[in-house]
Amino acid sequence: MAEQSGLAVHPKYYGAKIEPGMKLPGDTRLLRDVKLYEVPKWLMQRNWTPLGMYFSLKRIKWAVHSKWVRKRNHGGNFYAMLGISLGIFNYLCEYHRLKAERKRKYH
Amino acid sequence: MFSRLLANSGRRLISKNSPLCLRVINAQRYSNAAVVTQATNKVAVANAYPAQLKDWENFKMPGAPYDGMGPLPPLEEFDPKMARHYVIPEDWFQFLYPRTGTTGLYTFFATVGTMLVSKEFYIITPDSWYTLTLIAVCVTIAKLAGPSIRNFFEEARTDLFKALENVKAEDVAGLQELVDNIKLEQWRAGAQKLINDAKQVNLAMMLETEYLNRQATVVETIKRQLDYQVAVQKVDTELAHGHMVNWIEKKVMKTITPESQKATLASCIAQLNTMASK
Numbered sequence: 001m002a003e004q005s006g007l008a009v010h011p012k013y014y015g016a017k018i019e020p021g022m023k024l025p026g027d028t029r030l031l032r033d034v035k036l037y038e039v040p041k042w043l044m045q046r047n048w049t050p051l052g053m054y055f056s057l058k059r060i061k062w063a064v065h066s067k068w069v070r071k072r073n074h075g076g077n078f079y080a081m082l083g084i085s086l087g088i089f090n091y092l093c094e095y096h097r098l099k100a101e102r103k104r105k106y107h
Numbered sequence: 108m109f110s111r112l113l114a115n116s117g118r119r120l121i122s123k124n125s126p127l128c129l130r131v132i133n134a135q136r137y138s139n140a141a142v143v144t145q146a147t148n149k150v151a152v153a154n155a156y157p158a159q160l161k162d163w164e165n166f167k168m169p170g171a172p173y174d175g176m177g178p179l180p181p182l183e184e185f186d187p188k189m190a191r192h193y194v195i196p197e198d199w200f201q202f203l204y205p206r207t208g209t210t211g212l213y214t215f216f217a218t219v220g221t222m223l224v225s226k227e228f229y230i231i232t233p234d235s236w237y238t239l240t241l242i243a244v245c246v247t248i249a250k251l252a253g254p255s256i257r258n259f260f261e262e263a264r265t266d267l268f269k270a271l272e273n274v275k276a277e278d279v280a281g282l283q284e285l286v287d288n289i290k291l292e293q294w295r296a297g298a299q300k301l302i303n304d305a306k307q308v309n310l311a312m313m314l315e316t317e318y319l320n321r322q323a324t325v326v327e328t329i330k331r332q333l334d335y336q337v338a339v340q341k342v343d344t345e346l347a348h349g350h351m352v353n354w355i356e357k358k359v360m361k362t363i364t365p366e367s368q369k370a371t372l373a374s375c376i377a378q379l380n381t382m383a384s385k
Contacts, residue, residue, distance in 0.1 A: 032202075067189075068189075070182055071182050071183050071184065071185035072181075072182045072183065072184050072185060073184065073185050073261075074185040075185065075187060075193075076193075077187075077189070077190045077193055077194065080193055080194045081190075081194050084194055087238075091229075095228075098230050098232065099230075101230055101232050102227045102230055103227070103231075104227055107225075107226045107227055
């Protein structure tokens with residue numbers, strides 16, 4: 001399972017021995033490999049409890065870190081990407097305040 | 108009872124300036140159980156962190172909450188080619204490559220960007236000028252001063268490691284020199300072996316010659332002795348022979364008379380005459 005790309009490689013979850021209380025998602029295919037008509041079914045199968053959402057955030061964090069930060073002599077790529085994504089997120093949050101500064105009448 | 112209590116209360120009248128033997132005896136007498144257990148616990152804890160960790164792959168950190176927390180393999184080397192233009196991951200390009208080719212993602216960004224601007228999802232404000240200048244300034248600073256800053260921090264981090272490695276390298280070089288010297292001495296000792304072999308051959312030859320010489324002397328001495336005996340015998344026979352000849356000659360000369368001499372002469376002449384006539 002851990003050999004597939006896209007999954008975070010941390011021995012806590014994908015090591016030789018997996019903790020008994022911690023369960024991986026049953027369907028570990030990548031989203032690009034899930035067919036369109038299977039997507040609602042796949043969505044219902046995910047763990048939408050608060051703990052499940054927390055685990056998903058943890059998986060995302062470990063994925064990004066394993067790829068960009070947990071390397072020898074890594075650069076500032078992660079921090080630049082983080083800055084840009086935070087800028088975009090801030091723009092999305094502030095968009096409804098910027099609507100007044102639009103110039104065109106019809107879009 | 109109270110005196111015994113006082114005696115065994117543990118109040119020590121011995122200080123650190125007392126003689127060592129008294130302090131040892133006092134400690135043995137008034138040792139607390141807590142101190143003893145602390146000592147044993149310390150020993151148990153010390154053994155959980157052994158000085159030489161041989162089975163490091165199966166080592167379990169004491170107090171670790173889960174397996175796999177132990178020593179992990181070393182991290183991979185970072186490849187700057189993973190991100191194009193420093194912020195766009197290469198995987199995004201590869202995702203669109205089968206359908207669109209190399210320029211897929213650029214076209215995607217261009218079209219999506221024009222859509223956002225034209226539909227005014229991205230609104231051009233004075234802030235957009237600030238963002239562009241900020242990006243330009245950051246990029247110029249990174250390109251001009253980035254490598255030098257990176258090198259500065261890398262040197263600050265690795266100077267110690269390099270120094271230690273140099274120390275190790277020097278030690279290794281010294282030991283290698285030692286090993287080479289030892290090998291040289293061994294080779295030189297091997298040369299001594301050749302000299303010893305040659306000497307042995309010489310010795311064997313000398314012994315052989317001496318043996319032959321002595322054999323020859325033996326033969327010569329025996330021959331001389333035998334020759335002496337032969338010469339002695341010869342001399343004896345010569346003496347006897349000569350004596351006998353002289354004696355015979357004497358006897359014969361005694362028997363020779365003038366009458367017999369004439370008779371023999373006449374017979375000889377007659378014989379000669381007969382032989383001449385034939």
